[in-house]
Amino acid sequence: MRFSTREVVDLGAAWVALGIAFTLFLDRGLAFSLVWGDLALSAVLDTLAVSMVTVGVGFLLHELAHKVVAVRFGQLAEFRADYGMLALAIGAALAGFLFAAPGAVYHGGRPITERQVGLIALAGPATNVVLAGVFAPLLAVAPLGTVGQLGVTINLILAGFNMLPFGPLDGRKVLGWSKVVFAVSFVICAGLAALSLAFVGTGF
Template sequence: MDLFDFSPREIKDLVVSVLVITLIFSYPNLSIFNILVGLFAVGLGFVCHELMHRFVARKYNAYSEFVAWYEGLLIALILKLILGFTFIAPGAVYIYKDYLTVEEEGIISLAGPLTNIALAIGFIILAKIIPVLINIGIYGALINIWLAGFNMLPIPPFDGSKVLRWNPLIWAVVAIPLFIFMVFPGLLFRFIF
């Protein structure tokens, strides 16, 4: 199964999801700069998260494809525009295989949040080595910590519920620091700057 075999629908769903998510995270400051930063930081985090689920599932010989949830994107957009509240459920990678073990499902689910953690570290490094990009680095790191932490919630259908079912210790080692950094984002940067 080719890891880079995308259907036209999947490409369309990924593009539409990235554009709507970028708009939501950039609003109300819809300058060209903020939209470009959003595309880079938010779009990269979202796409890499979903594609990593897809790639790992395909390594287990499961067909997988991202499918947008257009109603969820519309609800998220309305919540942001009317209430100023950000809650996004853009869609998911659907996995098709006769049988996935609890371990396979847990590893596939963990792949997305771990990708966001790696991206957060990359954004922190970017902020440290190129000071003029410090705001982009901090924004990208915070967004990716938030994406990882939100997805590690131990509530179905989030990734965290599948990781917890597979291995509670791994869930705790990954999720608890993420939750702490989500509640106290300043702690993340105290270790770095």
């Protein structure tokens, strides 16, 4: 699997921008400190590190899962960042709400089946569910509890949100392939997201 220079730059830019956006959203005090000019650098770096490890890794592996499966089916696939949307995500976080549509993996080449298109789409949310399981043991480790909470909750929210059957989201492509697979996947992802919000939280 190969990565072009542009793709690496786009992935890096999206990772950093999402880390900054979630940092500002998760810790409202940082946004106010930025406005008033009394920003504590150590607090920023701590929250940014947690955001990059949880949100950033969840996003990156979600997109790379799409790419891996697309390449497996003989497609040419590359991630492209949407820089306008990345700027909007940071601006929205400063305003106190969250909106993130950082870009997408675009693939093409030889014709593929609806099943293959569906599997490419499903790979992203499935990866986020697996990542939530990877972060879950950290909930029991006191110094890393916040990382575990955010890693579990954010990844399950990403999975649930992306399984919505609308617009360019993964759920629409899965639904186009199989109503049964979509229904099962949606119930699992949305249900886990709801449970994580109710019982795990973000730690902030």
